[in-house]
Amino acid sequence: MSHKTMSEPVHLLPPADWPAPHPGCKVCGALAAERERAQAAGDVSKVSDCNVEIREHKDAHPRTRR
Ligand SMILES: [Zn+2]
Numbered sequence: 337m338s339h340k341t342m343s344e345p346v347h348l349l350p351p352a353d354w355p356a357p358h359p360g361c362k363v364c365g366a367l368a369a370e371r372e373r374a375q376a377a378g379d380v381s382k383v384s385d386c387n388v389e390i391r392e393h394k395d396a397h398p399r400t401r402r
Pocket of ligand 1: 365
């Protein structure tokens with residue numbers, strides 16, 4: 337068995353492939369909270385559903401220009 341330190345699971349932080357919820361968006365926040373509950377329950381399909389919804393919801397956000 338080979339030792340891969342790169343694939344060491346980190347439980348304190350969300351996985352890197354999880355999309356980040358848009359700050360200030362209640363819908364994203366609710367989805368992120370639901371995702372965390374789903375992960376705590378071990379419901380990976382629900383987690384994946386929430387990830388898809390958060391990722392797709394990004395398009396609904398107004399773009400802030402600076
Ligand atoms: Zn959103």
